[in-house]
Structures are given as structure tokens and as C-alpha cells.
Amino acid sequence: MVSEPVNVNEFQELARGVLPKMYYDFYTGGAEDQHTLKQNVEAFQRIMLRPRVLVDVSRIDMATTLLGFKISAPIMIAPTAMHQLAHPEGEVATARAAAACNTIMVLSFSSTCTIEEVAASCNAVRFFQLYVFKRREVSAQLVQRAERNGFKAIVLTIDTPRLGRREADIRNK
Numbered sequence: 001m002v003s004e005p006v007n008v009n010e011f012q013e014l015a016r017g018v019l020p021k022m023y024y025d026f027y028t029g030g031a032e033d034q035h036t037l038k039q040n041v042e043a044f045q046r047i048m049l050r051p052r053v054l055v056d057v058s059r060i061d062m063a064t065t066l067l068g069f070k071i072s073a074p075i076m077i078a079p080t081a082m083h084q085l086a087h088p089e090g091e092v093a094t095a096r097a098a099a100a101c102n103t104i105m106v107l108s109f110s111s112t113c114t115i116e117e118v119a120a121s122c123n124a125v126r127f128f129q130l131y132v133f134k135r136r137e138v139s140a141q142l143v144q145r146a147e148r149n150g151f152k153a154i155v156l157t158i159d160t161p162r163l164g165r166r167e168a169d170i171r172n173k
């Protein structure tokens, strides 16, 4: 049996061991020389947590609100495509995990589960991610479908007039 991860980074090693290389590369790879990917990780490493001692810690509450919705901490799940490449339950399982943590999942437009399946899987607050389509009626239909299924906000992705050149994905084709 694989031992339980002790450090969150160990999940990546576990994934490398079980996923087909093509899928693993899709999830972990960035565009071009991956400068931004590296800098994102480094940005987190620069954040120092300053311990405060001899203060009352009997009530610690990291809860906050986003668009008026209360979440347990200022952490939510960004839209990411194709969760079923990693697990047969896909986005349905991700939505349940978000609900269990009292946070919000943003369902990707490129989800491998349908909007309806994810909506039926949990009562948690969910947002839906959308691209800007040339055919505006496509966007309108998706917005209405998300609304009908109880999604509370649209997260508009605007940085895709050009897709990133993801070299690992090109090599794996």
C-alpha cells in the first residue's frame, strides 16, 4: 500500500507514479520555458507566516466572504480542465471535496462531467468558468444552463485569444 503523504508536495509524486505520462504532463506542465509556473511557486515560498505568541488562540476563524458567499478560508478551487483524466469520478468528486471544505469550486468549461452532474453531486456554492466565444449565443446558452443548475457566478477567462504553447503536450501528441 502507498503510504499517506506527509507533505502536500508528495501528492505530485504519487500522481507521477499512477497517471499515464501524457496526463501527468498535462496537469503539471506550463507554457514555453515555464518561467511563470516557476515564479508562481517561488511567490508562495516568499510568504512568511509570523507566529504570534502569548495571544488568545481559542477562537481562530479564517472564514471570509466572496461575492457575499461565506467560505471557510480564502482558498477556493480554480477552474481546471478534464478531471476524469485523473479519476473516473472527475469534477463530481472535486465538487464534493469543495463542499466538504466549505469552499467554492469553479467548474471549468472543459469539464469532463456535465454541468448537471456536478450540480446534482453537492449543494455547495459553485461558480462556472466561461471563455469569450465569437458566437455570443454559445456563451449565452452556457450562462443560462449554469444558472438553471444553480451556479452562482460566471468566472470569465479572458487570457485565451492565444493559447499557451505547452511544449510537453506538443511532444506527447
Ligand SMILES: Cc1cc2nc3c(=O)[nH]c(=O)nc-3n(C[C@H](O)[C@H](O)[C@H](O)COP(=O)(O)O)c2cc1C
Pocket: 026, 027, 028, 040, 078, 079, 080, 081, 108, 109, 110, 129, 157
Ligand atoms: C491542468 C490545468 C488546467 C487548467 N484548465 C483551465 C480551464 O479549463 N479553464 C481556465 O479558465 N483555466 C484553467 N487553468 C488555469 C487555472 O485556473 C489557473 O488560472 C492557473 O493555473 C494559475 O493559477 P495557479 O498559479 O494557482 O496554478 C488550468 C490550469 C491547469 C494547471
